[in-house]
Amino acid sequence: DMEFSDAEYRELMRWLNRKEFLEFCFIDNDHERDSCYYYASFNLEEIKINERLYGVRLTMETNSPFGHGEEQFVSWQVTDASHTYTLTDVSDELGHTYPDIVITCNSNGDLTVKNITEDISTVIKNCSVGEVITILGEEQIIETSSASHDICDDFNFEFFRIANTLESRDNTISVSMPCKLEIRYSPII
Numbered sequence: 270d271m272e273f274s275d276a277e278y279r280e281l282m283r284w285l286n287r288k289e290f291l292e293f294c295f296i297d298n299d300h301e302r303d304s305c306y307y308y309a310s311f312n313l314e315e316i317k318i319n320e321r322l323y324g325v326r327l328t329m330e331t332n333s334p335f336g337h338g339e340e341q342f343v344s345w346q347v348t349d350a351s352h353t354y355t356l357t358d359v360s361d362e363l364g365h366t367y368p369d370i371v372i373t374c375n376s377n378g379d380l381t382v383k384n385i386t387e388d389i390s391t392v393i394k395n396c397s398v399g400e401v402i403t404i405l406g407e408e409q410i411i412e413t414s415s416a417s418h419d420i421c422d423d424f425n426f427e428f429f430r431i432a433n434t435l436e437s438r439d440n441t442i443s444v445s446m447p448c449k450l451e452i453r454y455s456p457i458i
């Protein structure tokens with residue numbers, strides 16, 4: 270039961286009719302956002318009777334067969350290489366997730382971020398104090414803030430991942446040198 274002016278209608282159609290997949294979630298009658306969202310794109314079809322617009326049929330296409338939950342974020346200030354951390358993978362999907370990671374180095378040297386549970390080590394050699402390393406897990410891209418660091422030659426191309434099984438969601442993580450480690454991912458719902 271919503272009425273739009275021609276200008277509002279054109280703007281709404283322009284907003285909906287984009288080619289890229291954008292975050293979308295359903296809103297209930299109480300205007301509460303659903304906790305599950307999708308990356309969606311819409312196709313539009315006008316419903317006209319005697320040349321008068323009575324509605325719009327929307328076809329939603331998503332970029333994956335599942336939805337995502339609220340983004341998970343952890344941040345650790347690593348000062349002791351002998352300390353381990355626990356990261357719980359809250360995804361409903363069994364298997365692996367490649368999170369995004371931002372590492373701010375607080376020491377010079379070789380950095381190893383190891384998921385002990387998975388026995389996988391992400392190694393980046395020749396890091397320097399103040400260098401910020403960004404890893405986009407799903408896209409498998411690594412970048413550095415240091416113009417002089419040839420990170421592609423110093424990276425072992427083992428992208429950090431977390432996992433969950435029927436038996437456990439916990440991942441034990443170790444970090445070999447002082448740094449700030451920030452990890453983000455959107456769990457599968």
